[in-house]
Each structure stands twice: as structure tokens, then as C-alpha cells.
Amino acid sequence: MNAAGTPLSQAPQNALAGAEAAWAQRLAARDAEALREVIALHGARLHRTAWRMTGDAQEAEDIVQEAMLRLWDQAPRIVQRHSTGSGAAAGLQLGGWLQRVVTNLAIDRLRRTRRMSDAEVPDREDDSPRADALVEAREEGSRARALIAALPERQRAAIVLTYYEELPNAEAAAALDMNLKAFESLLHRARASLRQAFAAQEGGK
Amino acid sequence: MSVNTQGHDGGPILPGTPLARALSAGAVPPLSNGFADRVVAAAEARPEPLPELRRRSGRWSNWRTGRRLAVGFAGVVALASAAAATGLLQQLAIPVPSAGTIWASISGPARAAPAPSPSAAAAASSVATDEAVAPQPVGIAGPIDTPEELGEAFRRVDALRDKRREVRRAIIDQRIADEIARRSAAGLSPPTPAELAAVRERIDAAQSRRQQSVDARLKERREDLQRRVEAGEAITRRDILRPQATRQDLPEGSEAFETLRKMTPRERREAWRALPPEQRAALAEEYRTRRAAARAPAPNPSAAPTPAE
CATH class of the missing domain: 1.10.1740 (Rna Polymerase Sigma Factor; Chain: A)
Structure with a gap:
């Protein structure tokens, strides 16, 4: 894409x-x-x-x-x-x-x-979506941006590379210097976090 | 939460779903105008990258060092073997012990002698010949009481004398060559062929005179020995050998000459220079007188000693 x-x-x-x-x-x-x-x-x-x-x-x-x-x-x-x-x-x-x-x-x-x-x-990385980012995303065009920005860096990279750039998991894992299994786990968590953030965004409307 | 227990939450984002529509909203801004120009300008203004540093640590560097040492050692051994095989070391007067010499130095009680230099080889061989000649010159056991035995003894003595003459000639040749080399090393001009021929002529003349003198004395002694054998007397080895001169037999004033004669040429030269001028003049005059007396039939105007003397 x-x-x-x-x-x-x-x-x-x-x-x-x-x-x-x-x-x-x-x-x-x-x-x-x-x-x-x-x-x-x-x-x-x-x-x-x-x-x-x-x-x-x-x-x-x-x-x-x-x-x-x-x-x-x-x-x-x-x-x-x-x-x-x-x-x-x-x-x-x-x-x-x-x-x-x-x-x-x-x-x-x-x-x-x-x-x-x-x-x-924070003491440890917080995987939950950042609420303030969701609140600040008012315009329609910036809602997607807010969803992505709410993710931790590596999860964000996993979504960008596989969803937007449509890279195969192997190439995306290579771009992040990860083995395939670890990347698939990261991508799974990223998608789950994204859905939770989207659900929260929809619920806050 | 495990990947397998998350269910549908972690699954792919399917097209057409509300989440996909939300993510697809909005447009990506394009690269600004002149971006490529800015990057190219920055790249061209960038200094050349430094060369990659060599890794000096690690187990591979140790292997490399060991391999270089082994290659270097093998190279030295090959060069040394080639030099020894082609005789280069002998030309440079570097002693190369043989395997037998090395084994003798390890196993035998007698220590291996170093290889003599070319200049000392002739002298050493002459000394060895003299030592071999002096104790048993003809190797005759028992008394000589027949003319045949006496003739055989004379024949063996003559053979040894011929051999010693050859050795003396080799020593003279070697001394002349050493002197020419010394003059060349000192930057002096080498002797001309005429000078060399004159020296050779003087040496030959001196040897010839000496030979005539010795032959005359030998002839007298041999005739005396033949008369004694024909008279039935048994001749021993001691009778054939020339009696050694003792200090009491030396003429008056010859002690100083004997002392000088026992010295090496360098020591003799230094001792001669150390003498007072009056004593040097007296000794030179005495030497000339003795030589004149010894060569009364054919007096020699040249008083300078020759290498053969």
C-alpha cells in the first residue's frame, strides 16, 4: 500500500x-x-x-x-x-x-x-493505548495518526511495515533485526493494542 | 497473554472493517521540493569515510600470527639451506659444520673443531704435516743395518721433503694473496705484475739457495750413514733425523733473534719498533754480518727477509 x-x-x-x-x-x-x-x-x-x-x-x-x-x-x-x-x-x-x-x-x-x-x-513499557493521544485526535484525518502514535515504537513499526507497506513478515522482521517468531508475536500484540485503542476511540465519541 | 489465547484481537486487519477504514484515512505528505538536491549536496560535502579498523584481538588473529611465524621460519630455513647448498656460506667464510661434526660434538668426548678459514688452511695443513713427520718421519721400526733398508729410508725421507716443499709453496702463495687483499682493503694499489714477478723470483732464488745448502749437508750425512751401514753398524731413527739445535749450540748473540723468530709477525713488528734505534741498528748490522758469513760463496746484497725465510 x-x-x-x-x-x-x-x-x-x-x-x-x-x-x-x-x-x-x-x-x-x-x-x-x-x-x-x-x-x-x-x-x-x-x-x-x-x-x-x-x-x-x-x-x-x-x-x-x-x-x-x-x-x-x-x-x-x-x-x-x-x-x-x-x-x-x-x-x-x-x-x-x-x-x-x-x-x-x-x-x-x-x-x-x-x-x-x-x-x-514508567517503570516498564506500557502497552496500553495512550488516552491523551486519543483525546487530542479530533479531526478525521488525524484519528489514524493518533491510533498509530498510541502504540509503542516497535509495535508501531510492525504495523507500519506490514499493514501500510505490505511487507511480508520475514522482510519486516529483518527490518527490525528480529527473528520471525518474535516478530509475529510483536505484530500480534500490536494489532491487539490497535484494536483496543480503536475501541476506546469509538467508545469515546 | 499468549498469542494463541488472544483469539481474534491479534489477527490480521481485514480490508473493509471499521479499523481498516480508520487507518486508511488521511494522506501522507510528499517529500518537499528539492529534497534530492539537498541530500546530494550534503553527500558531496561529506568527508571521506575513515578506513575500517583492523581487528587485532580474537582467536583468528592469533592463528594469523602463528601462521606468519611458521611461514617466516620456513622461509629462513629454505634460504639458509639454499645458501649452504650453493656454497655461498663458504665464499663468505661462514663456517658450516657437517652432520658428522655436529654428531661428534654431541656424542663424542672430542669437541668438534670449527672449520678453518681459507687463509689458515694451508698453515694448519703444514703444521699437521710437520707433526706427522717429526715423530715418525719414515716409519721404520727397528735398526737399519742393510744398504737396502737405508735406501728405502732415504726414499721415504725424500718423499716427505717433496711434500713439505709443496706445503711451503702453498703457504707462500697464501701469504702473497693475503697481502694483496690487505692492500686492497686498505685502499692501496695492488702490486704490478712486474713487482709480483720480482718477489717470486727473490723467493725462488732464496729457496733454491736453501735447497742447495740442505742438499749439500744431506749428501755428506747420507754418505756418512752409508759408510757406517756398510761397516756393519746398525742405524737408528735418531741417527737419521737431524739433531735439534740446543740453546748452547746457538752462536753468541742469537738469543734475541730466536726470541723474535718465535713471535708472530705482528708481535715481531711491534717488538722491533719498541727497540731503541741504536739497538735496532746493532741488530740489523749483526743480522747482515751473519747472513754474509752464511752465504760467503754467493753474497746477497738484499738484506730484507723474504716470506720463505
């Missing part, structure tokens, strides 16, 4: 899998035009993920920019690990690599924001 809510086709990405090794080589050779092409190909999707995670368009752009600069820096090492002509080069997925970086950067920023806030830090 894309920004407009339509499903995201995976076919073009698969067709570009082999070509991404060539992009990585051009990036390693400091080809700015290659960076533009990567931004044109993956930028919108990464920005969408970051925006759904943070709810802030400017911060989402910062996250995507940071991910692209990390790709710029790490390109020589990526090329070294995926030598041309090998099976590793054919399996190189710059999109997946960028997705993982963006997800982790977004989680880090959410945690940093929570630490710097004046709110009292």
Missing part, C-alpha cells in the same frame, strides 16, 4: 534487484547521479514509513536524508561484501537495507523524544 493507500507492487523492485548492485557500485564511486536515482526510486516509500512512524513530515525527511547519507558512506563496504557477478550481488536489495536503516532511525528518534519529554518515565 502506498501513500494514497493503494497496494505497493513488488514486481518492479524484483526486476531492479540485479540493477541495485550496479547502483551500489556507482555510489561507491561517488556518483551523485546514482544517489539521485536511488532517492527517486526509494525516497517516497522511505519517507512514508518515517512519517507514519513519527507523524512529523520534517523529521521524516531528516530520517530519510540520514539514511541516504549512510548509504553514501557505506556503499564501498556494501560493494565489497556483494562482489559483481556473485550470488550476493544478485541478491543485493538496497531498498531493504534502506528500509531497515529508516525503521531503526525512526525508533531511535521516538525513544529520544520520549526520554527528553517532561512526562514521567
Whole structure:
């Protein structure tokens, strides 16, 4: 599903899998035009993920920019690990690599924001929906945003990656550096929390 | 709550449900204009990444270190073996003990002697020959009482004399080569072929004179021995060997020469320089007088000693 809510086709990405090794080589050779092409190909999707995670368009752009600069820096090492002509080069997925970086950067920023806030830090992570977020979501367009924002960071990432971006569970687990079973458990809890929050939202109307 | 006990709450969000409609509400803002330009500008202004640090710890680094040590040791052994096999070490005067020498140094009571240097080899061989000759020059057991036995004894003595002449010639050649090498090392010009030929000629002349003198003395002694054997006298080994000169037999004033003769060339040179000038002049004059007296039939104007002397 894309920004407009339509499903995201995976076919073009698969067709570009082999070509991404060539992009990585051009990036390693400091080809700015290659960076533009990567931004044109993956930028919108990464920005969408970051925006759904943070709810802030400017911060989402910062996250995507940071991910692209990390790709710029790490390109020589990526090329070294995926030598041309090998099976590793054919399996190189710059999109997946960028997705993982963006997800982790977004989680880090959410945690940093929570630490710097004046709110009292709970002893343990509270999985229940935040009522104040639900109360503040007045407009229709921001109701979905409030539902997502009420989730803890990793649950939020699980919903964004699987529901909005329609990634398979395995790819979403890889983006979060988790094994599949742990991710499925996390996704299950995220959906349950989301339903509880939605029920609370509906009940408060 | 377990995943399996949560029932439908944790299940997939199906399209068309109220929750799906709520989540799909709202639009994602697009990337701002010029975003790609800003990222590219930031990337191009970014400094080059630092090279990856090498990992120096860990068990693999230990294996790498051990492997390098083993490869280095094997390389040294291979180079040393190649150098020994091609004779390079001998050219550089580095002693290479043989397996037998090493085994003898380990097992035998006699310690293995180091390999002699080329310059000392000739001298050592001459000393060994002298030692072999002196105690039993001809190896004759029992008295000699027939002319045949006496002739055999003379033949063996002549064979040994020929061998000793060869050794002396090798020593002279080696000393000349050492002197030329020393002059080259000191930056001095080597002797010209003419100078070398003159030295050789002087040495040969001196040896020839000495040989004639010795031959004359030997002829007298051998004729005397033959007369004694023909007279029925039994000749012993002591009679054949030349009687050793004792200190009492030396002429007057020769003690100083004998002392100098026992010294090494360097010691002799230093002792000569340490003498007062008057004493040096007196000794030189005495030496010339003795040599003139010894060579009365053919006096030699050159008073300088030769290597053969």
C-alpha cells in the first residue's frame, strides 16, 4: 500500500534487484547521479514509513536524508561484501537495507523524544493505548495518526511495515533485526493494542 | 497473554472493517521540493569515510600470527639451506659444520673443531704435516743395518721433503694473496705484475739457495750413514733425523733473534719498533754480518727477509 493507500507492487523492485548492485557500485564511486536515482526510486516509500512512524513530515525527511547519507558512506563496504557477478550481488536489495536503516532511525528518534519529554518515565513499557493521544485526535484525518502514535515504537513499526507497506513478515522482521517468531508475536500484540485503542476511540465519541 | 489465547484481537486487519477504514484515512505528505538536491549536496560535502579498523584481538588473529611465524621460519630455513647448498656460506667464510661434526660434538668426548678459514688452511695443513713427520718421519721400526733398508729410508725421507716443499709453496702463495687483499682493503694499489714477478723470483732464488745448502749437508750425512751401514753398524731413527739445535749450540748473540723468530709477525713488528734505534741498528748490522758469513760463496746484497725465510 502506498501513500494514497493503494497496494505497493513488488514486481518492479524484483526486476531492479540485479540493477541495485550496479547502483551500489556507482555510489561507491561517488556518483551523485546514482544517489539521485536511488532517492527517486526509494525516497517516497522511505519517507512514508518515517512519517507514519513519527507523524512529523520534517523529521521524516531528516530520517530519510540520514539514511541516504549512510548509504553514501557505506556503499564501498556494501560493494565489497556483494562482489559483481556473485550470488550476493544478485541478491543485493538496497531498498531493504534502506528500509531497515529508516525503521531503526525512526525508533531511535521516538525513544529520544520520549526520554527528553517532561512526562514521567514508567517503570516498564506500557502497552496500553495512550488516552491523551486519543483525546487530542479530533479531526478525521488525524484519528489514524493518533491510533498509530498510541502504540509503542516497535509495535508501531510492525504495523507500519506490514499493514501500510505490505511487507511480508520475514522482510519486516529483518527490518527490525528480529527473528520471525518474535516478530509475529510483536505484530500480534500490536494489532491487539490497535484494536483496543480503536475501541476506546469509538467508545469515546 | 499468549498469542494463541488472544483469539481474534491479534489477527490480521481485514480490508473493509471499521479499523481498516480508520487507518486508511488521511494522506501522507510528499517529500518537499528539492529534497534530492539537498541530500546530494550534503553527500558531496561529506568527508571521506575513515578506513575500517583492523581487528587485532580474537582467536583468528592469533592463528594469523602463528601462521606468519611458521611461514617466516620456513622461509629462513629454505634460504639458509639454499645458501649452504650453493656454497655461498663458504665464499663468505661462514663456517658450516657437517652432520658428522655436529654428531661428534654431541656424542663424542672430542669437541668438534670449527672449520678453518681459507687463509689458515694451508698453515694448519703444514703444521699437521710437520707433526706427522717429526715423530715418525719414515716409519721404520727397528735398526737399519742393510744398504737396502737405508735406501728405502732415504726414499721415504725424500718423499716427505717433496711434500713439505709443496706445503711451503702453498703457504707462500697464501701469504702473497693475503697481502694483496690487505692492500686492497686498505685502499692501496695492488702490486704490478712486474713487482709480483720480482718477489717470486727473490723467493725462488732464496729457496733454491736453501735447497742447495740442505742438499749439500744431506749428501755428506747420507754418505756418512752409508759408510757406517756398510761397516756393519746398525742405524737408528735418531741417527737419521737431524739433531735439534740446543740453546748452547746457538752462536753468541742469537738469543734475541730466536726470541723474535718465535713471535708472530705482528708481535715481531711491534717488538722491533719498541727497540731503541741504536739497538735496532746493532741488530740489523749483526743480522747482515751473519747472513754474509752464511752465504760467503754467493753474497746477497738484499738484506730484507723474504716470506720463505
